[in-house]
Amino acid sequence: MPSLKDLKNRIESVKSTRKITKAMQMVAAAKLRRAQEAAEAGRPYSERFESVMAGLAASMGSNADGPKLLVGSGSTNCHLLIVMTSERGLCGGFNSNIAKLAKIRAGELVSEGNTVKILTVGKKGRDSLNREFGKYFVGHVDLTSMKKANYAEAEKIAADVINRFDASEFDVATIYYSEFVNVISQTPTAKQIIPANFVGSSEETVYDYEPSEEEILKELLPRAVASQIFAALLENGASEQGARMSAMDNATRNAGDMIDKLIIKYNRSRQAVITNELIEIISGAEAL
Amino acid sequence: MVKMLQFDLVSPEKSLVSTQANEVNIPGSEGDFTAMSEHAPLITTLKPGFITIVTDEGSEQYFVTGGFAEVSAEGASILAEHAFSKEDMTRSLADELISEANERRDQNATDSSTKYSSDLETALSIIS
Numbered sequence: 001m002p003s004l005k006d007l008k009n010r011i012e013s014v015k016s017t018r019k020i021t022k023a024m025q026m027v028a029a030a031k032l033r034r035a036q037e038a039a040e041a042g043r044p045y046s047e048r049f050e051s052v053m054a055g056l057a058a059s060m061g062s063n064a065d066g067p068k069l070l071v072g073s074g075s076t077n078c079h080l081l082i083v084m085t086s087e088r089g090l091c092g093g094f095n096s097n098i099a100k101l102a103k104i105r106a107g108e109l110v111s112e113g114n115t116v117k118i119l120t121v122g123k124k125g126r127d128s129l130n131r132e133f134g135k136y137f138v139g140h141v142d143l144t145s146m147k148k149a150n151y152a153e154a155e156k157i158a159a160d161v162i163n164r165f166d167a168s169e170f171d172v173a174t175i176y177y178s179e180f181v182n183v184i185s186q187t188p189t190a191k192q193i194i195p196a197n198f199v200g201s202s203e204e205t206v207y208d209y210e211p212s213e214e215e216i217l218k219e220l221l222p223r224a225v226a227s228q229i230f231a232a233l234l235e236n237g238a239s240e241q242g243a244r245m246s247a248m249d250n251a252t253r254n255a256g257d258m259i260d261k262l263i264i265k266y267n268r269s270r271q272a273v274i275t276n277e278l279i280e281i282i283s284g285a286e287a288l
Numbered sequence: 289m290v291k292m293l294q295f296d297l298v299s300p301e302k303s304l305v306s307t308q309a310n311e312v313n314i315p316g317s318e319g320d321f322t323a324m325s326e327h328a329p330l331i332t333t334l335k336p337g338f339i340t341i342v343t344d345e346g347s348e349q350y351f352v353t354g355g356f357a358e359v360s361a362e363g364a365s366i367l368a369e370h371a372f373s374k375e376d377m378t379r380s381l382a383d384e385l386i387s388e389a390n391e392r393r394d395q396n397a398t399d400s401s402t403k404y405s406s407d408l409e410t411a412l413s414i415i416s
Binding site: 038041042044045046048049052055056150151154155206207208209210211215216219220223226227230 | 332
């Protein structure tokens with residue numbers, strides 16, 4: 001039976017925990033709004049880009065001499081998994097869901113006899129993949145300095161990935177990130193970016209291409225990689241805040257429940273102490 | 289009544305311009321051209337330069353470092369990685385862009401990087 005003082009301390013400590021989770025929830029809510037706006041602002045670009053690329057890719061057809069970024073390097077033995085997670089924890093299942101998806105896929109690939117390479121973006125994914133798949137790590141991108149998803153960062157990651165591809169370090173690249181559906185639901189998603197796989201409405205219009213289609217493709221494909229990575233960063237940013245917000249909301253509510261229970265317990269034991277004292281006084285008086 | 293075209297200028301981070309325009313002058317990589325309503329469908333890459341948007345209210349200029357333009361009969365959209373309004377362009381920003389491009393050229397002198405920095409310099413020479 002904990003003493004009254006112990007209970008009081010417990011209540012105080014849970015109360016301050018609740019204050020912290022409440023504050024984190026509110027911060028996440030504010031950041032979520034900004035991240036959501038950023039994600040929405042970025043959508044026109046990536047959507048437009050993809051539809052143009054889809055049109056271009058379709059008109060190139062299955063031309064085997066096309067750019068490697070589009071048609072692939074000819075084999076699919078070596079896979080690069082780009083696992084994009086956040087730098088901070090306390091956001092519910094956000095990071096572990098992405099890592100889980102990547103782990104399942106990596107496990108499959110390994111058992112099929114493929115080579116797996118993992119590039120982690122964000123500390124949390126690296127931590128959770130480290131134990132099982134640490135030996136496959138080929139690189140890490142630190143996002144600590146990045147307050148907000150910015151395109152320059154995406155370009156840097158893309159340049160790194162493309163350099164590795166040009167050096168024939170891998171054949172297929174897939175990004176793992178979390179798609180933002182709404183505040184309470186984020187879906188971990190895998191998306192293949194190399195060889196490029198554009199799904200878009202088949203364009204009805206026949207475009208003139210200037211310079212040639214090949215030239216445009218050559219110029220645009222590296223940008224498409226950057227654009228897709230940037231879109232994933234944006235989605236991740238919004239998802240992270242959404243996940244954190246609902247996780248912290250839950251934590252706040254749990255802390256509230258816990259405080260209620262502790263207070264009842266505290267009151268009961270206080271009453272017990274009072275009753276005890278009364279009994280002692282009365283029996284003491286009777287003894288006289 | 290002149291038919292207008294829907295013009296959009298979007299960067300990865302946000303949509304910069306979305307307006308009805310009479311005509312838009314675009315610095316295509318094969319040469320500048322003006323897009324008006326009913327233009328033949330065209331996709332072209334861009335070279336560094338100024339986009340001039342002419343609307344009923346007047347004209348506006350934006351600087352882009354590259355990207356591509358998609359022109360159709362109904363409208364034109366430009367997807368540019370880095371775009372600045374002309375008012376925001378200052379000599380120091382221009383110099384920064386040029387020195388960045390030169391640095392990249394010096395590190396890795398390919399035809400495209402050399403062309404990029406010289407195009408950039410030409411385009412930005414009008415900024416005072």
